Amino acid sequence: MQYTFSDKVRSLAPSAIREILKFTSMPGVISFAAGNPAPEAFPVDEVRQITAEIMRDNPIDALQYSITEGYTPLRDTVSAYMRSVHHTGTEQDGLIITAGAQQVMDLTCKSLCNEGDTVICEAPTFIGTLNAFRSYNVHLCGVDMEPDGINLEQLEHAMKTEKNVRMLYTIPNFQNPSGITMSLEKRKAVYTLAKKYGVIIVEDNPYGEIRFEGETIPNIKSFDTDGLVVYAGSFSKVLAPGLRLGYAIAPKELLSKVIVCKQVADVHSTILAQMIAHRFMTEYDFAAHLQRIRKIYYHKAHLMMDLADQLFDGKITYHPVQGGLFLWCALPDGVDMMDFCTRAVQQKVAVVPGNAFLVDESLPCQNFRMNFSTPTDEQLEQGMQILGRLSAEL
């Protein structure tokens, strides 16, 4: 049988990161290529206790069908938390529980975009989202990143000139992969432009809660008085990614279509996982837990940055971060980035070639991404020593 695939998926390929991750299963390879949270950041004892309580007190609720919007006590808890702690979401907004923030990207794009419509993305940006958008055959338009966030002139030019611009996708905090945090001034300017051109902002914030230094900057959604912003949150970095839980806070009318799309996609998210998240947020000290994991990431980020300062000798530079999971590195001009990444993996350190994060992977790119949350301290030390030797050869 010769299979004919739809136009939207025909050219869709597994993410380049996944291809590189294959090397990480080779014996002895140190992976700076993943994006997994540190396992020591998982509240294992608490989840063990909670799970036992749920299976003792509410087993039928945990096993039966539930509603598409999500487990009501969890929705109420997250909604109240985001309003009180982050001023995010109003009476005009609804909240639904999703299968990670990834599903917010998938369903929002499906709800708003026809094939050929334009979605503006930061360049570089998260490959999982790029592929979600590609899977609806939209036209992706990348806008360059600056140290304080997206380039506003390019952004307005794109909004003005591209055809049927429906969404702007942004990760304002500790952007994956660049590590860049958008300034408050730019957040407001981006909102103003989106309003002017009638573009929905999809604000993806998986890393906001793991800021380990500096001052929190308000979410774009916190000044959304016009119903322009779909805010995507995630439990993957603050609880556990294996539970596959995220959420969308969005204007009710827009969310109603996203809910119908979720209903036909998976009916609802795993209810046991939702009940675990609810009990974790309400019966334990969530703020103290966040403080604990921020310390873990502070330590790991600074270990990697300190090693980079010592070992890269200024040849390989990076964007310093105050949160998130990644360091975005730049090779000197004239160095072949893909060749460097290949030599690194041959020396048993896996990093991700930066072009994987571009709308157009064929564009020139001198960057690669390193993750500091997954490796142990010892692996961080060893891997950075190897990259340091490669750096010295440049």
Added chain:
Amino acid sequence: MQYTFSDKVRSLAPSAIREILKFTSMPGVISFAAGNPAPEAFPVDEVRQITAEIMRDNPIDALQYSITEGYTPLRDTVSAYMRSVHHTGTEQDGLIITAGAQQVMDLTCKSLCNEGDTVICEAPTFIGTLNAFRSYNVHLCGVDMEPDGINLEQLEHAMKTEKNVRMLYTIPNFQNPSGITMSLEKRKAVYTLAKKYGVIIVEDNPYGEIRFEGETIPNIKSFDTDGLVVYAGSFSKVLAPGLRLGYAIAPKELLSKVIVCKQVADVHSTILAQMIAHRFMTEYDFAAHLQRIRKIYYHKAHLMMDLADQLFDGKITYHPVQGGLFLWCALPDGVDMMDFCTRAVQQKVAVVPGNAFLVDESLPCQNFRMNFSTPTDEQLEQGMQILGRLSAEL
């Protein structure tokens, strides 16, 4: 803000069943409208024990990111089970774990169909699948059901004359809502037609394992030597729907696109739920569990059928079933079906109007669907008494 939705979701509405289910939360309403498995069919003690063991032995595996294809031990277990017990799947096929069988429908349609392509469905059929297909703006073509399955003449006519026919969707066992099981002869004829016209068969089999009487009929996938069949299985009726676990067995090349679509949809399904299903299938007597739940459904189905025989006086007829969760009833000619369903809910018994299951809901329909798995025996008795009184008034 005025929202502009994509063409594919603009006319998409929550399922009519969900609207009717709203009545079921009214005090005192007996619901024959749901499709929930009987809670007494859940292996609560086993899941409680398993969950405690996972959180004791493998908590990090249960909480960390995993691979899109699914938890490898579960994939291997289901694959071996389906091959040995149901002769379903070969070396040419792969198996992925999904968020219920619902996700198989969503991702297969996304992978194979452009907007406007034709998908052939049984008429009536499962509304969740109809809406999944509608959400990709395909052209749905309904083919009438006969007591032994889909009408073959209409099916061939549709395959021959409709534009870009990409898929045929069928539920061969205890079809939802009609309760009809396709004969072996028709299964073979359907396969031959699909091969002749190059159409992919999506075989949805959520109820096959809960046959409580009669002989099992081989799955269409069991004679798929040409790579034509995507088989969708589910844990919702044999374990617990709240876990949101299903699977697809399909030709590897076709499955590779479905996997990429799943990667961008939700990364992977909840790993704790997958580990629970794996341990349940391997550490407990799965066959004995199936025997136990078949007895539950045998009892409930026969209770409802016996009451219908006693109380409907032949005015309201139904298709007798040997499995599944539903009875499909027909009102006498001249009776207004929607009026009957409305009067039933006013009398505090909710059933689902049959037109909800049609490709074109505006077509004339004398049917309604009743579920026997969710109500208690007492509710079955009370509800059927009420419907019996309404029947007597016809």
